[in-house]
Amino acid sequence: MLFSLNQLFPSLNKVVFLDDDIVVQRDLSPLWEIDLEGKVNGAVETCRGEDNWVMSKRFRTYFNFSHPVIDRSLDPDECAWAYGMNVFDLEAWRKTNIRDTYHFWLKENLKAGLTLWKFGTLPPALIAFRGHVHGIDPSWHMLGLGYQESTDIESVKKAAVIHYNGQCKPWLDIAFKNLQPFWTKHVNYSNDFIRNCHILEPLYDR
Template structure:
């Protein structure tokens, strides 16, 4: 179709457009000034910061097998916009590999109410059984010490310390999981581990150099170094734990962890975030379980986040602990080999995929 050009305008169209825009601005300014003067109200325009959350495609529906009971498996995780993509992948992997997926009940903890995140979960997993709890960041205000990585200093990273205070009283056992994990086995197997009277169970790594998790000042202090006397302390990762919530409440373990956080504020006795106080309270006194339940360290170290390969042996859970996260490395097109094991569980719907239909 051909458009007829008008010759009746003596000024260039671009100039007319500019003049019209200026006129509109002056009129709007005059109207605003007049209104403000009339009502004696000072007008202040504040632009609300926009937060762009990832968009996810809807996950498949998973149903229970024939022999499933109605016994619930309680799983606790934190919710944070920066790790939401990891959380979604983790949830999908748990449901996909569970023989009784409808029995899995998720307890999510967040620092503040976020309608967008709540909507994301509901639309991605319409049939998910879950509840969200507010973790009051004031609980750890003034108790957190700066660590070697900023992400470890976030208040929500300490929510696991207060699980027993937050969860309903009828929840006697819970599996706590970080957001950067992928489950490739039935979560109920982990749920059923025999705690043998211990407060928590986790894979132990006794070949790790336990001393490096604490400063020289800690080991040189006669009183502090006696902390592990009578125990055979081994490293364990707090991103995968089975916790007897009832025993935790009875023993007042939230307070015991807090006591060590207070010592850290006075003397720098460790460099990491919430892990060392857990080790100080529990190391050498937990139920050690098979290493297959925490193939950890796939995110590399806490400084560089370099690629790491899988440890030998069977695998039930992959854990990208460390600085490098698989979704970030995949997006940057510089993935590690292990990141391709995470990719099939990624529900992220990029703008490119959306446009392509």
């Protein structure tokens, strides 16, 4: 669906994409004013932070550079970027072949026996959006709340969007207890849908 956004919304010029494991903590309307300088995708780049686990991702993190197809096509030092909170300029997108590039690489990976990259949707998107990404300030989108417990709490509080990417989702028992309340404080535990999903209020919130 993501790679059909420009076709699904033919009357829209721009959209903000939000993943399902994020929390919005402040007004996102200023995102509309960011000059993407003709690029399609406004995203936080993940190779420029001091965090060696979450914010040090380059193409070598995702792709199998021992495979000749990848080795001759990509640069292992190229900076990666984050899904989860993205600004897409649909007008700029309509002038590209991003969708075709994405599908081409999905087919190449099938031909290679699914050995070109690790599982996930980000690797083929990294290829498809190459040259079409404009880096935005990291305070718009803070990553890694599902990866590591040592996330800086003050930075979490200040971020516009916090992202529980990783296995330790805030609705699971394995969630990091110091990071879970940023999600649980917004949950209506009496809601029928929440109850049917067996999402229970953490003991420390009671």
